[in-house]
Amino acid sequence: MTDVQDLDKPDEIATLIRDIREIMARNRLVEGLVVRSDEPNHALVERIVHKQNLTRLAQKLEKLHPADIAMILEALPHEDRLAIWELVRSDHDGDVLLEVSDSVRASLLATMDREELLNAANSLEADELADLAPDLPEYVMQDVFTALPLEEREQLKFALSYAEDTVGALMDFDLVTLRADVRIEVILRYLRRMEDLPDHTDKLFVVDRIGQFQGVLFLKTLLLSDPEQEVAQVMAREVVRFHPEDKARETADAFERYDLISAPVIDEQNRLIGRVTVDAVVDFIREASDEERLAQVGLREEEDIFAPILRSVKNRAPWLAINLVTAMIASRVIGLFDGAIEQLVALAALMPIVAGMGGNVGNQTITMIVRELAFRKLDNDDIRLLYSKELRVALINGLVWGGVLAVITLLLYHEPALSIVMMSAVSLNFLAAAFFGVTIPVVRMKLGRDPALGSSVLITAITDSGGFFIFLGLATMFLLK
Amino acid sequence: MTDVQDLDKPDEIATLIRDIREIMARNRLVEGLVVRSDEPNHALVERIVHKQNLTRLAQKLEKLHPADIAMILEALPHEDRLAIWELVRSDHDGDVLLEVSDSVRASLLATMDREELLNAANSLEADELADLAPDLPEYVMQDVFTALPLEEREQLKFALSYAEDTVGALMDFDLVTLRADVRIEVILRYLRRMEDLPDHTDKLFVVDRIGQFQGVLFLKTLLLSDPEQEVAQVMAREVVRFHPEDKARETADAFERYDLISAPVIDEQNRLIGRVTVDAVVDFIREASDEERLAQVGLREEEDIFAPILRSVKNRAPWLAINLVTAMIASRVIGLFDGAIEQLVALAALMPIVAGMGGNVGNQTITMIVRELAFRKLDNDDIRLLYSKELRVALINGLVWGGVLAVITLLLYHEPALSIVMMSAVSLNFLAAAFFGVTIPVVRMKLGRDPALGSSVLITAITDSGGFFIFLGLATMFLLK
Structure with missing residues (x-):
């Protein structure tokens, strides 16, 4: 892939998508024309026009960046998507597959035969193949594997051995390495004999005879330095480096903090094994925040709007099941107090x-704390401070908003005792909310889990059942005979 | 700032933060020692040790990257934070201020006098100044403004004239420009005479005599090309470019799609006015997703855990106020049916x-649609498809989960009619949820607003009041005499 491409503004892609849909709709119409044998010429003309449209479309698509083709495929209904996929030049297949979302990728792969899959796979590099591997049929991966040169085979094995959220899965192997005792002038001549440099090359990597990482030579240093100098004189030795088992999330933080474009990945023996580039980091940040958003409403995978209904029903089931359980618990809590509600129906309202x-x-408390945890590890002092702060905020909020509600309750029901119960229940439930709002993410952090995941569902379950219990319990104690 | 720095792993920073806290706690202890005049030597020794500690700390901090200093400041309680801020070398001030969060920035700026503020401001470039400007006192900005050279003054004016979510606010002015009719060899010699290249320079910009943008020369092309060639022969003409009024969000999408490091910004006359770099885009993506997360629970600004209680109470008030209103509406809906609840208290549970x-x-529906909308504009066909899909998913889910609830209701209350009301109410409320789950973000999009903002609060208000109304209404019609 290259950094250079046509100026494809989103609007132009939107227009293209509309065009494709029209052509495809017409296509279906044309196919329908066969039956009308009374007007054979008409059908024939329509078919020729349609063929021409398709050819023109294929030419347009050929010129597009794989990411744009991916975007177009995402926006098309299943049937049109597969038709366009047929039109896409096969040497783009691999790149497009890398760019589309998981669900679209699955539908595209399902239409490809063994040879097409192999072709697509062979056009990719080891780190890209590793991204695609989980979606490819076993037999294709085996074929790909045996067809790879030894070095790339090792790289693929390596990339596959690391979990998705580690540097090992983020890194690539496109390294330009050099020795510290060479003159700049030699490097310049050496580069001029190369066809191309890997994308996102802002620095070259300096290693010694046994592959140990020694430092980096920035391209800009290369350009600005006196050609007679040696690499050792101008290279940077203290650079941010990563290990393959480092968390991708922390790597993303470091890229953001230090404004990196690329960074070396080294093993425990300080040997250079790969690099991480900012484009992989940007993709990771985007995907992580996307997954988080879906996880908040209990969705495991993205659905495109053209996904089959039953898959959507299945995708959405787990959260609804959890909610059914928590809602039933809350309902049973209310059931405990049916005598109280019968006596004073205002309680139900x-x-x-x-x-x-x-x-x-x-x-609100959980959001604040998850945000703080994303930013840094909290020690015990911090946690104590958090409890104290959140409980105090909750108490003030409880008295303020509970007070407002007490006044409204008094205006509606003219029962001062009910007002006081209302205010007390709101304050107590706010305190419980703040306490568990700190406790849930902190405990999850201490257990080494993602503090955000499921926290919202859990806190809502607690404040629902807890709120009903506190309010109806106080009412039973103080209002009823 | 440079790309090169010490290998500062988060753990090392965490250790440093702990050390600082200890030293500062000891500091307060030492200050307390004055009163004990019976042991003057002890106090003196302690004070000397403390001074030494502070000096050592200052040396450590001096070596850190501004982003790391910012991180440390964020993690400290108010008092310690200001003490450390005093220690930080003043020529770093500007960079650190750029890196800290808004609330911490305000607390740091409040301690700086006119001269310190001016020094910090003068160390920054026009685009960085523009980021800081809203937090600086008016009189400082005036001084800074008059002190700037004419060109930078124009740049600052320009950057300030664009809203935060546009390319104009994201871009910088660090351009290296050249002419198309120059030989590569001349460029190489020209660069060697420069002190440094701007950060994130992966390409140089080619303009004509009147400043019109003609293309870019990649650093790698510069290194790989025959020095005898002219720029015009090897430059890339078709590159992604932006306008200052373009949405930052769409720019971020383009950077992600096309894996860009930097891109030119041009005006309507095709004149080159600046560039956007990937580090600004990464910061934007992070901040946008952070703001979104806070907005979901109605928080306007981040609170650090050391923020004063009353500011937190104020920050959290708007959402609670909105919730008070929606909860009151739901409560009044229930109030409409108090007769029904009195007759059949199971309804309350x-x-x-x-x-x-x-x-x-x-x-769930809203999350899916907001995700789809973030990705591309939906046309009317898409929207029709969305309604049809979401309503069908909701109907199936309503029958399935309503069915489960009907069975549970029957087991609990032994009233078949109540079970049927339960199932019908769940199905109808699911359909309403799906309908408004599509309608709310789509209407917001059509009005040109952020489809996500406040959508969740609104849909919950509708499904709460609607759910109570549907369930209690059906119960009144079919269960009661």
Whole structure:
């Protein structure tokens, strides 16, 4: 892939997508024309026009960047998508497959035969193949594997051995290495004999005879230095470096903090084994925040809008199942107090306010803490401070908003005792929300889990059932005979 | 700033933060020692040790990258933070201020006098100054402005004139430009006479005599080409370019899609005015996703854990106020049916299930659609498809989960009619959730607003009040006499 391409503004792609849909709709119409044998010429003309349209379309697609082709495929209904996929030049296949989302990738791969899959796979580099590997049929991967040169085979094995959220899965092997005792002038001549440099090359890597990492030579240093100098005189020795088992998330933080374009990856023996580039980091950041957003509403995978209904139903089931359980618990809590509600039906109308606002407080606390945890590890001092701060904020909020609700309750029901119960229940539920809002993510962090995942569902369950219990319990104690 | 720095792993920074806290705690202890005049020598020794500690600390901090200093400042309580801020070398001030979060920045700026502020501001470039400008006192900005050379003054004016979410606010002015009719060899000699190239220079920009953008010369092309060739022969003419009024979000998408490191910004007359670099884009992506996360729970600004309680209370108030209103509406809906609840108290226990699960369905739908909208504009065909898909998914889910709930209701209350009401209410509320789950973000998009913002609050309000109304309404119609 190259950094250079046509100026493809999103609007132009949108236009192209509309065109494709029209042509495809017409296509289906033309296919329908066969039956009308009374007007054979008409059908024939239509078919020729259609063929021409398709050819023109194929020419347009050929000129597009793989990422744009991917974007177009994403925006098309299943049937049109496969038709366009047929039109795409086969030497682009691999790159396009890398760019599309998981669900679209699966639908595209399903239409490809063994040879097409092999061709697509062979056009990719080891680190790209590793990204695609989980979606490829076993037999294709075997074929690809045996067809690879030894070095790339090792690289592929290496990349596959690391989990998705590590540097090992993020890195590539496109290294330009050189020795420290060479003159700049020699490097310049050496480069001029090369066809191309890997994308995102802002630095060359300096290693010794046994492959140990010694430093980097920035391209800009190469350009600015006196050609008679040796690499050792101008190279940078203290650079941010990573290990393949480092967390991708922390690597992304480092890229952001230090404004990196590329960084070396070394093993425990300080041997240079690869590099991470900023484009892989940007993709990682985007995907991580996308996954997080889906996980918040219990969705495991993205659905494109053309996905089959039943897959969507399945995708959305786990969260609904969890919610069914938590809602049933809350319902049984209310059931405990049916005598109280029968005596004072106002309780039924007021109880969702206590529960709902408690949920808000809990979610605000959790969001703050997850944000703080994403930024740095919290020590015990910090955690103590957090409890103290969140509980105090909750208490003030409880008294303020509970007070407002007490006044509204008084205006609606003219029962001062009910007002006081309302205010007390809101305050207590806010305190519970703040307490668990700190506890849940902190405990998850201490257990080494993602502090965000499922926290919102859990806190809402607690503030719902807890809110009902506190409110109806206080009402039973103080309002009923 | 440079790409080269010490290998500062997060762990080392965490250790440093702990050390600082200890030293500062000891500091407060030492200050407390004055009063104990019976042991003056002890106090003196302690003070000397403390001074030494501070000096050593200052030396350590001096060697750190501004981003790391920022990270340390963020992690310290207010008092310690200001003490460390005093220690930081003043020529780093500007860079550190750029890196810290808004709330910490405000607390740091508040301690700086006019001269310090001016020094910090003068160390920055026009585009960086523009980022800092909203937080600086008016009189400092005036001084800075008059002190700037004419060119930079124009750049600052320019950068300030664009909204935060546009390319104009993202771009910088660090351009290396050249003419198309020059030989590569001349460029190489020209560069060798330069002190440094701007960070993130992966390409030089080719302009004509009147500043019109003609193309780019990649550093790698410069290195790989025959020095006798002219720039015109090897430059890339078709590159992704932006306009200052383009949305930052779309620019970030383009950087991600085309794996860019830097890109030219041109005006309507095709004149080159600046460039966008990938580090600014990464910062933008991070900040945008951070803001989105906070906005989801109605928070306007980040709070650090050391923020004053009352500021937190204020920051969290708007969402709680909105929730108070929506909860009151839901409560009044329930109030409409108090007769029904009095007759059949089981309704009070079951109604939160209908409301809560409807809210889940609505939030899942909204998340899917906001995701789709972030990715591309939806046309009317897409929207029709979305309604059809989401309503069908909701209907199936309603029948499935409503069916499960009907069975549970039957087991608990032994009333078949109540079971049927439960199932119908769940299905209807799911359909309402899906309908508004599509409608809310789509309408917001059509109005040109952010489709995500506040969508979740709105859909939950609808499914709560709607769920109560549907369930209690059906119960009144079919169950009660």
